[in-house]
Amino acid sequence: MTEPDILDQAAAWRSGGKGVALATVVVTWGSSPRPVGSQLAVDEDGAFVGSVSGGCIEGAVVREALDCIADGAPRLLDFGISNEQAWDVGLACGGKVQVFVERVE
Amino acid sequence: MKSDTLALLRAERAAKHPVALATHLKSGLERLVWPDRSQGALELDDAALAAARSALRDDRSRTIDTAAGPVFVNVFNPPRRLVVVGAVHIAQPLVPMAAISGFQVVVIDPRHGFATDARFPEVTLDTDWPDEAMERLRPDVRTAVVTLTHDPKLDDPALAVALRSPAFYIGALGSRRTHAARVERLKALGFGDNEIGRIDAPIGLDIGAVSPAEIAISILAGITRTLHAEPAA
Structure with a gap:
């Protein structure tokens, strides 16, 4: 594993004075590329480490994370084939995931 | 997540202590749960604490239903x-x-x-x-x-x-x-x-x-x- 640890990176960004959000896979249905508990940390500039889907919804999650850093409100995001936005971001793999996004206070 | 919680979570992980982070998915309130104690702003009743510890034992993170709504239990077990x-x-x-x-x-x-x-x-x-x-x-x-x-x-x-x-x-x-x-x-x-x-x-x-x-x-x-x-x- 060469990628930095997600929580360590989140703490490092935070102690460097940056706004940080954490996204966590909290529920999955059907085929899902990343297990429950997978995390992604995002800083206020949009840099991120970790993964919640193996790539297909990261863009949308990062956008929500940036909004979350701005307004501080936690969010519960649903992605799945029944979700228009999910089609847009490419989660056509038949799985559904629910992702919790929160700001590191 | 509170910075304090993040710091404690990382310290416990580094010390190889099994710990789970319970997060209320509506409010974001959280509570750290160890096999023998717990601490944090999120109130959990005995049933919810038992469910969190069960997740810790099974080494499987999961969302549990509580009287106050869904709570995500993220398990951080040492290898x-x-x-x-x-x-x-x-x-x-x-x-x-x-x-x-x-x-x-x-x-x-x-x-x-x-x-x-x-x-x-x-x-x-x-x-x-x-x-x-x-x-x-x-x-x-x-x-x-x-x-x-x-x-x-x-x-x-x-x-x-x-x-x-x-x-x-x-x-x-x-x-x-x-x-x-x-x-x-x-x-x-x-x-x-x-x-x-x-x-x-x-x-x-x-x-x-x-x-x-x-x-x-x-x-x-x-x-x-x-x-x-x-x-x-």
Whole structure:
């Protein structure tokens, strides 16, 4: 594993004075590329480490994370084939995931 | 997540303490849950705490339903380890089986003829004396220890360190008669019945195992059962 640890990176960004959000896979249905508990940390500039889907919804999650850093409100995001936005971001793999996004206070 | 929570979570993870982070998905309030205590702003009733600890035991993060709405329990367990004392025939199938099952495996055997890379590829071999190696490895609550050498000079010092550790599983290969003699030796070392009772002997689940691979299955099954067992009330 060469990628930095997600929580360590989140703490490092935070102690460097940056706004940080954490996204966590909290529920999955059907085929899902990343297990429950997978995390992604995002800083206020949009840099991120970790993964919640193996790539297909990261863009949308990062956008929500940036909004979350701005307004501080936690969010519960649903992605799945029944979700228009999910089609847009490419989660056509038949799985559904629910992702919790929160700001590191 | 509060910065305080993040700092404590990282410290606990670094210390290899099992801990779960429970987060209320509406409010973001959170509570850290250890096997024996918990702390945080999120109120959890006994049922929710039990469910969080069950997730911790099962090593599976999950969302639980509570009276106050869904709470996500993210499990941060240290890696499972298996310490095998004795680079013997049974250890050869046991090592890859345990690795596939998610254990970091270390094999201890000071006899260089046994502990060779050719016999044990792709596993950490430790050729120190078992008690010295065990003191260094510091078995924790996510560690299983099995002694397989049949030689009291090697098995007993390892068992003595294991019995003074919080290892979740301690197993010793040998017949009932062998174990009875071992119990007497451990008593002579000052261990009491409760401590000695932690040793699974004869080792593993009774599945009629005969071959080394079958005995390895029996050992791994015994470890797995203990890993997921409800704690004694």
